[in-house]
Amino acid sequence: MSILRIHVLGSPVLRQATKEVAPVTDEHRQLIDDMFETMYAAHGIGLAAPQIGRTERIAVVDVDDEAYAIVNPVIVENDAEPVKGEEGCLSIPDVYGDVSRPERVKVRALDRDGNPFEIEAEGLLARCLQHEIDHLDGRMFIDHLSVLRRKAALAKWATIKGKYPGYIRTLTADEIAEHHHRDEEF
Numbered sequence: 001m002s003i004l005r006i007h008v009l010g011s012p013v014l015r016q017a018t019k020e021v022a023p024v025t026d027e028h029r030q031l032i033d034d035m036f037e038t039m040y041a042a043h044g045i046g047l048a049a050p051q052i053g054r055t056e057r058i059a060v061v062d063v064d065d066e067a068y069a070i071v072n073p074v075i076v077e078n079d080a081e082p083v084k085g086e087e088g089c090l091s092i093p094d095v096y097g098d099v100s101r102p103e104r105v106k107v108r109a110l111d112r113d114g115n116p117f118e119i120e121a122e123g124l125l126a127r128c129l130q131h132e133i134d135h136l137d138g139r140m141f142i143d144h145l146s147v148l149r150r151k152a153a154l155a156k157w158a159t160i161k162g163k164y165p166g167y168i169r170t171l172t173a174d175e176i177a178e179h180h181h182r183d184e185e186f
């Protein structure tokens with residue numbers, strides 16, 4: 001397995017259209033395994049293929065030890081009433097924002113073996129699934145912010161993005177080893 005490089009905001013692949021996967025092959029399974037390893041190394045709860053420079057409709061999530069690889073995911077049901085929650089993105093490190101999304105979703109996808117399955121999710125898992133499916137459609141969480149908040153987020157990103165030449169983030173040994181206590185930052 002390998003830890004992959006992460007594309008950050010400004011890399012065109014994050015805005016590119018993605019392709020449906022058919023069938024799920026050993027190469028896709030290898031990609032899924034590498035995506036899980038990269039997500040865990042980056043201390044994320046999700047990761048979508050465009051974030052590692054790929055255009056397949058594949059994402060991985062792990063919220064509270066509930067881990068899924070989702071291939072060709074589709075939201076088949078959602079709550080009408082959106083709720084606000086804080087989001088971050090491994091492709092926009094150190095920038096956070098409140099995003100309104102349905103509290104509950106049902107997602108249909110193929111698993112690592114190419115078998116169809118459904119996830120009925122709420123709370124952070126539902127939010128994370130929607131965030132990852134957005135990535136597969138070339139959308140980022142900042143696109144959901146109000147004009148003012150988006151401007152503020154982009155102004156913060158402008159001060160950070162120089163750390164990522166070529167819009168590529170290579171996880172350092174320190175980052176991989178680091179234990180995140182985000183609550184302590186506030």
Ligand code: K1U
Pocket residue numbers: 043044045046047048086087088089090091127128131132135
């Ligand atoms: O897709 C990604 O960029 C991963 C992203 C997923 C995500 C986080 C929060 C809400 C929705 C989707 C992350 O894992 S960011 C890092 C993180 O662990 C985190 C950040 C804020 C709140 C909760 C978790």
Ligand code: ZN
Pocket residue numbers: 088089090091131135
């Ligand atoms: Zn993201």
